[in-house]
Amino acid sequence: MEIMIQQASNGNYIDLHVHSSFSDGVLTPEELVERAQAEGLSAIAIADHDSVAGVAAGVTAGKERGVEVVPAIELSVQFKSYKDVHLLGYGLDWSDRGFLERLNDLRERREGRSRDILAAVNNRLASEGREIIGFEEVSTHAKETIGRPHIARAMIGRGYVDSVEEAFRRYLVPCNVPKRYWPMDDALATIRRLGGAAVLAHPTSVSILRSELRSIITELVGLGLDGVEVFNNMAQPEEMAALQRITGDLGLVATGGSDFHGIEEGQEMGRGRGGIRFDGALLVPLKVLIEQRRKL
Template sequence: MIDLHIHSTYSDGIYKPAELVAMAAAKGLKTIALADHDTVAGIDEALEAGQSRNVEVIPAVELSVQFDTYQDVHLLGYLIDHRDRIFLDKLAEFRTIRDQRGQAIIANINVKLQHEKKEAITYDEAVNFADGAFGRPHIARVLVNRGYAKDMQDAFERYLIPCDEPKRYFPMDEALAEIRRLGGIAVLAHPTSISEERKVLATVIGKLAGKGLQGVEVYNNMCNADESAFLARLAEDLGLAATGGSDFHGIEGGIEMGSGRGQLAIPHTLATALKNMHHL
């Protein structure tokens, strides 16, 4: 079995890349993909750990993208050149903007905390949880640690969502072109996060295929078996690769690496097909 969608402390996961590889080995996973949000800083650590643990690690990234009227579409780039200097510079600029957004969110939260007669939180507290790209889950962890929220979901509902600030996204055309330039394969993550209406999804994915999308995350935590079957048929009709992953962060209750909520069993043949596409 494999898991092609995992996050580490370099974005919004709670385990370091080497820890994730060790967990994968313990679960008998043969291949994983480290796909952190807007950063590739953890890949070399994961690759090194994979060699010692006999776990294949696929270099990947998950970009936050805007397409038409859809914001925060997630685009996975697999088998990319993660050491490309131009790409690294783009990600660094993107992370600077993420940091500025995070500081603004913290300021908004502190206004709310002041009204609640609670002590303010700090940027330094939150950023200490991040090895790479800083994001809202790191702020949520501070709120939980302070006792201001009972868990991550509660932190988001009570503080992060009402105190949010606008997020910057990669334009879809730019993101697809960049993954292609890096020699990678562009795959749409958890498609039903865009829409659960099948006609809408078929239209969106069809448009993206025409722009250079190469795959669809058919097997994921947001889909039931019937939805995955629909996505598999759609991918086959459009000539797109099928992939799958748990989107494991380590902070969601009931989600495990490799199996998700218990419904995932992603065959190694999907990783093989992805690599075969890469070599074409």
């Protein structure tokens, strides 16, 4: 089965998965919109990890530059024994007070985890005879939620490593502290309650076994899953074709996104593995679904 979508017939391209400096991206929401305009994209979705703090600025900048910014979020979720499953929520009410309180609680927990990881990294640095890194120094690299990429950038600034990849390999992975996750059923119900559409991000990060993945996605549909990020940077072409078949068989929405952070070598906004681009037609059924949810 041939993968859609290599080229849009009308040149209308999008990217439904980018990160800003309000989570673990490098660029501000305004800079993301500027980059999207330069790349010729008609729409992007700012989907920060457990945060919607950058959405308002992104939407405003998008209106000024003629780039549609879809409000979104990427939640870290647990489903059965599968941990750190990423769930994208599109078009949800990002001003809901209860939701913001829940995100603030998650942000505080994440900050505590980041402090513990930094303490472990500093122990390793001290054993190497290097000066430790203060949390305040790390926080200068983040707008809101502080995570491991911000520690990596602080280490690069000190000259301790040459790249984010090296920081993770030598320090951040060995010094990792387990996350706490949203239960899948709760995350799906929350996105639906807020009028949004729930999409499973880069599914091959959950499993590369196609029969297992089909079984997982089928079960998630029963819990309220709306779509699958078919076109992404983690999947090989044949895996994207398989995801496309599963999505079609189950009547789900298919989306595509680069998972752009601005720090991965060779990764570009608006492009997936092999240089494929994401057709603007992917946004149409997603927006239809979101509009239907808002009317309920």
